[in-house]
Amino acid sequence: MESLDARSDTPIIRLTEVKKSFDDHVVLDGFSLKVNKGESVVILGRSGSGKSVLIKCIIGLIKADQGKIEVMGRDISQLDTYGLDKMRAKVGFLFQSNALYDSMTVRENLLFPMRRHLTNLDRRESEQRVIEKLTHVGLADTIDMMPSALSGGMKKRIALARTLILNPEVILYDEPTTGLDPVTGKEISLLLRETQRKYNTSSLIISHDMKCVKRTADRIAILLSGKCYAVGTYDELKQSSDKNIHAFFE
Amino acid sequence: MKLPDYISGFFEDTGNMARFVARYFRELFRPRYEVRQFVRQCYLIGVLSFPLIAVTGFIMGLVLTMQLRPSLIAYGVESQLPVMVGLSIVREIGPVITALIFAGKISSGIGAELGSMKVTEQIDAMEVSGTNPFKYLVVTRVLATTLMLPVLTVLSDAVSLYGSYLGVNIKGHTSLTLYFFQVFQSLGFGDVLPALIKTFFFGFAIGLIGCYMGYNSKKGTEGVGRSANAAVVVSSLFIFIIDLLAVQITDLLGLN
Ligand SMILES: Nc1ncnc2c1ncn2[C@@H]1O[C@H](COP(=O)(O)OP(=O)(O)OP(=O)(O)O)[C@@H](O)[C@H]1O
Ligand SMILES: [Mg+2]
Numbered sequence: 001m002e003s004l005d006a007r008s009d010t011p012i013i014r015l016t017e018v019k020k021s022f023d024d025h026v027v028l029d030g031f032s033l034k035v036n037k038g039e040s041v042v043i044l045g046r047s048g049s050g051k052s053v054l055i056k057c058i059i060g061l062i063k064a065d066q067g068k069i070e071v072m073g074r075d076i077s078q079l080d081t082y083g084l085d086k087m088r089a090k091v092g093f094l095f096q097s098n099a100l101y102d103s104m105t106v107r108e109n110l111l112f113p114m115r116r117h118l119t120n121l122d123r124r125e126s127e128q129r130v131i132e133k134l135t136h137v138g139l140a141d142t143i144d145m146m147p148s149a150l151s152g153g154m155k156k157r158i159a160l161a162r163t164l165i166l167n168p169e170v171i172l173y174d175e176p177t178t179g180l181d182p183v184t185g186k187e188i189s190l191l192l193r194e195t196q197r198k199y200n201t202s203s204l205i206i207s208h209d210m211k212c213v214k215r216t217a218d219r220i221a222i223l224l225s226g227k228c229y230a231v232g233t234y235d236e237l238k239q240s241s242d243k244n245i246h247a248f249f250e
Numbered sequence: 251m252k253l254p255d256y257i258s259g260f261f262e263d264t265g266n267m268a269r270f271v272a273r274y275f276r277e278l279f280r281p282r283y284e285v286r287q288f289v290r291q292c293y294l295i296g297v298l299s300f301p302l303i304a305v306t307g308f309i310m311g312l313v314l315t316m317q318l319r320p321s322l323i324a325y326g327v328e329s330q331l332p333v334m335v336g337l338s339i340v341r342e343i344g345p346v347i348t349a350l351i352f353a354g355k356i357s358s359g360i361g362a363e364l365g366s367m368k369v370t371e372q373i374d375a376m377e378v379s380g381t382n383p384f385k386y387l388v389v390t391r392v393l394a395t396t397l398m399l400p401v402l403t404v405l406s407d408a409v410s411l412y413g414s415y416l417g418v419n420i421k422g423h424t425s426l427t428l429y430f431f432q433v434f435q436s437l438g439f440g441d442v443l444p445a446l447i448k449t450f451f452f453g454f455a456i457g458l459i460g461c462y463m464g465y466n467s468k469k470g471t472e473g474v475g476r477s478a479n480a481a482v483v484v485s486s487l488f489i490f491i492i493d494l495l496a497v498q499i500t501d502l503l504g505l506n
Contacts, residue, residue: 061374085380099375102366116380 010073012037012170012202013058018067019226020053027053029226030067035170040196040203042213044248045223051206052096054223055172058204059093060084072169089117092168092201096175098159100147107143110134110162117166133161136198137191153184157191164195170202171195177212189215210249222248270462274392277385288390295356295391295457296398303406306351311339311410315417332424335414336433341445344407346493349452352399353485357460360391361481364464365474373465388461395457400449440505448496452489459485 011034020028027050035041045051056062058069060076069076071087079087101109110130114121121129134140137157147155156176163171176192177185189212196203207213213220214234222229222237222245230237230245238249252258315335322328364387367373376383415429424432463481467473 056374059378061377081382088378088380091378093375093378095371095375097371099371101372101375102370103363112376112381113379 014070016068042217092163092171291394307406307410308413311413332432333436360460361463362478365467365477392457396453399453444500455488
């Protein structure tokens, strides 16, 4: 399966033997994975297997105990606050819970990441950018609404628009379709695809919604017992006779 | 030997709190000041609390006067009513009651607000958006409570004294000028200054404990409720502890 990695030269994310425990509860136990430029990789794993912990390590919200995490060629454990902020401006993160600021309108939510980055834009340009991203997710008319007035699927779209606001090169999605009905889930999956095509991003998607996985994944990595148990395309893994892998496809 | 959980838990909490305070002072002076957010918090925390503080202060002054009068009559010193009330309000009751009401309104509010931001990952979201959430949320709020509570206390004292003036006038007669003249004449530097200084510490404790509880909320909505609750309980307790320390210190300095 290594041959698939040869598609593009520089991996945009490279994880090497990442370990993380909370007290004596081992969550990640030597996880390794590469995400190449322009590629969309899905991480499959059971609930509580440490998927959220893993992508929070990549963005630096959780510090890994051991191992190396390289994002766009830089080891994130070596970055200071400034370097980390610069890295984060290029890496979008879609939270499992959306994490919209509920004391702010949709517009203010989208403007928030721009207050530190993109300070060179004037008001009109920022406003334009907000409208452009909202249009991309199909919700330009909600600009003055509060997040509490939106449905689950709409919140997810707004959160995606906010993730896109800085034009990231790679986006980390934490269970983008979980908790949505199948139709909305499908729309969000297609939106992820569309986003990847239109903005030319790479993505790392966490999911256990197999329909979403099928629609979005170039490659799938299976997280089991804190390790990367298997990597392959959807069809490759589907045909696997290993019962741990097969369990996800039933 | 292993310490019982509640003892080790206590030391752990104390340690975490100390680290939180240290971080507050570090981030307070480091540049990238969230000035706009600070001004907004001063408005939300200070200005919007004024009506509540004023009403309670007014009633307190009025009731205290009416309650004290019979005792003073019994000792034949009714004329000292303004002085007695004035001293009690300015030195002790004004600062402490204002702080307690402020703690009930603000500390729980901050605890619940930051707590829900924490459990819904909004604080993490700020962090990945390049905004330091500690500066944006904690520093602005703690600074606002520290500076607003003294102002509110002075206003509350003034309203209380006015309430007390009305209380004096229910059964007696005095002019507003004469009343305030009597009060201010009896108040010395040592009455006003320590009382004012301790309110800064009250305000600091209220803001800090609210933020600490919210910022360290446990997962789930239950965690948010507990943070809000713990914020009020602990900050009220701290108000009394600080009050106790303050009286000892002023005593030692001979300001009493
Ligand atoms: N801050 C933390 N402190 C202690 N334990 C944690 C912490 N964060 C996560 N864990 C533990 O790590 C494990 C993995 O959690 P994680 O949130 O990554 O699961 P997940 O794979 O994302 O599951 P889900 O599909 O339900 O989102 C869980 O057992 C959880 O209890
Ligand atoms: Mg998760």
